[in-house]
Amino acid sequence: MGNSIRIPSDGVSVIAVDDTWIEGKAIQQLETTARLPGMHRVVGMPDLHPGRGYPVGAAFFSTNRLYPALVGNDIGCGMALWRTDIAAAKLNIDKLEKRLGSIDAPLDPAWNDVVAALDLPPTGHERALGTIGGGNHFAELQALDECYDDDAVARMGIDRRHLLLLVHSGSRGLGEAILRDHVARHGHAGLERGGADCAQYLDRHAQALRFARANRSLIAQRMLMRLRASGSTAIDVDHNLVAPAIVDGLAGWLHRKGATPSDAGPVVIPGSRGDYSYLVEPVADARSLYSLAHGAGRKWMRTECKDRLSARYSVAQLARTALGSRVVCDDRALIYEEAPEAYKSIDSVVAALRAAGLVRLLARLRPVLTYKTRECCE
């Protein structure tokens, strides 16, 4: 507890222990956000890393101004965990991979009724529904590897005999369009509470949250259909969003950018594709602005990954991981950018959260098959 929450400067704190990898640039960006007008307090999570201007892996609480740029372009991005009926024993990964094929194309018209039942308002981005996107987005089959609270895990309907499916995706081009339109009109000055422009942004933001949740559900359903399996949602939690909140007795806006809510029940904190993920029960705590790390967090910039790894690993080697899992990623640049080496160790991130008393571990999940993108093969 003692030194697991660092205070680099007034109004800025970072949840970290000695071996948490935190870049100086990310702290600088955090301090920049702390100086925005109306900003009350900012907290860096242990997966904090530099972003484009603003850091990723952080929560920001402001009183009178709302800052859409802090939420970023992927409004509503989050993690959905699905239970499946795929037997974990006697796994044939080749068969799973073959059945899965490519799920990058827009959904087939056969999905029209399923999409219509979601009752989403028209956005012009319907073609993106059911697709994962790029960057750090993925869909991953996982096995329950270690259980730390049998009763809690059983109550969630999760067991060792069946695989889980974790989907990390967001609002695709919709959130991007909403932020672009906002920045074109207001720059980075933010929006005054109560104004018409603020209300309009919040409307669009709500639309993006719905779209992103629907997208994760459709991705999971589409994968399960291909795998000739079925499943159900266990968790779906957003980590890029802004919401009204009361913090330190003040009413204001709680922005989360790559920060998972700690007041919305159990969540998964995923490691890289070659690392474990943890199912945790959060402890809602104002010190962390009711937030947790949303993953391991980048350690290397995307642009440096290929140079650092291409001599060490072939593309074929990168399709297998140290934990015995398979990676489907036909994008030559992305396979290096998302290599396990490019990410912090998930144990160091979770250790920092535990040291700060912010989570209780429920289970450790092991990756089995990570889907990023596939060029061909229905």
Add this chain to the structure above:
DNA sequence: ATGTCC
């Protein structure tokens, strides 16, 4: 992050 830069 992005129907990813014209």
